[in-house]
Amino acid sequence: xxxxxxxxxxxxxIAIVLLSSMGAAQPAxxxxxxxxxxxxxxxxxxxxxxxxxxxxxxxRIAVEGKRETEISPAEEIEFWKGMKPxxxxxxxxxxxxxxxxxxxxxxxxxxxxxxxxxxxxxxxxQLWQQQAEGWKLVAIQRTDAFKLEQPMSxxxxxxxxxxxxHGEITHALAEAxxxxxxxxxxxxxxxxxxxxxxDRALQRPDIAPTLKRNYEVVHIDVxxxxxxQDLMNEYQVPMKRGIPAMAVLSxxxxxxxxxxxxxxxxxxxxxxxxxxEFLNKxxxx
Numbered sequence: 001x002x003x004x005x006x007x008x009x010x011x012x013x014i015a016i017v018l019l020s021s022m023g024a025a026q027p028a029x030x031x032x033x034x035x036x037x038x039x040x041x042x043x044x045x046x047x048x049x050x051x052x053x054x055x056x057x058x059x060r061i062a063v064e065g066k067r068e069t070e071i072s073p074a075e076e077i078e079f080w081k082g083m084k085p086x087x088x089x090x091x092x093x094x095x096x097x098x099x100x101x102x103x104x105x106x107x108x109x110x111x112x113x114x115x116x117x118x119x120x121x122x123x124x125x126q127l128w129q130q131q132a133e134g135w136k137l138v139a140i141q142r143t144d145a146f147k148l149e150q151p152m153s154x155x156x157x158x159x160x161x162x163x164x165x166h167g168e169i170t171h172a173l174a175e176a177x178x179x180x181x182x183x184x185x186x187x188x189x190x191x192x193x194x195x196x197x198x199d200r201a202l203q204r205p206d207i208a209p210t211l212k213r214n215y216e217v218v219h220i221d222v223x224x225x226x227x228x229q230d231l232m233n234e235y236q237v238p239m240k241r242g243i244p245a246m247a248v249l250s251x252x253x254x255x256x257x258x259x260x261x262x263x264x265x266x267x268x269x270x271x272x273x274x275x276x277e278f279l280n281k282x283x284x285x
Contacts, residue, residue, distance in 0.1 A: 159190055187244065
């Protein structure tokens with residue numbers, strides 16, 4: 001990630017859709033229409049999902065990164081049906097009622113596809129309006145489908161204070177000498193969305209054992225590109241190519257690998273197989 005921007009899936013059109021000014025949003029513990037939407041996504045009948053979209057007003061639907069062009073309900077239905085989902089679980093980050101008859105829901109969907117089976121992740125915000133026929137979708141904004149879980153917020157603290165960086169590397173090298181591991185240096189910052197994606201991915205049960213068995217891991221805070229630049233230069237990792245960025249060291253401190261071309265800068269677009277290939281390639285013989 002190259003800019004210190006916090007990722008948001010808040011709908012762009014709330015002010016357009018709402019018919020009057022909103023007061024403070026009130027939390028709502030559950031929302032029955034969302035359960036119907038979930039069932040409709042799994043249903044083999046596209047009509048079950050189509051019936052949940054508003055016709056008047058027509059729904060506003062956009063995909064993160066493609067805001068210049070809105071998509072139609074038919075395209076949105078094809079997106080969900082095209083994955084051929086067999087299982088769907090939702091992690092709801094927000095379900096609130098800005099005003100009577102309006103419901104906003106933000107969630108991460110974990111999608112298990114038809115055999116041979118993949119697990120995909122989508123973050124979506126929905127705006128529902130209570131109409132004569134029931135609750136209808138009037139606005140949607142979502143991400144594309146990713147192979148790695150995406151963070152719903154950037155609140156987690158990933159990187160220790162920048163002033164500790166040199167000491168952290170010294171300690172990791174000492175431990176690596178004892179354990180015969182290599183040192184994985186991860187450059188990033190807490191504001192960086194893709195840094196959070198990478199951190200979550202490295203904790204996956206199919207990745208974490210390989211990481212723990214073969215590497216001592218050090219997280220280096222680069223701030224806004226104004227911290228620990230001496231270490232980025234020493235390990236030949238150019239800040240201008242984005243973060244997260246990684247380097248691999250031998251226990252003696254020899255540089256074995258440095259990320260020069262932003263290979264992990266868009267961690268959100270990677271798959272677990274990409275990380276496993278990297279970890280296996282650079283682990284100790």
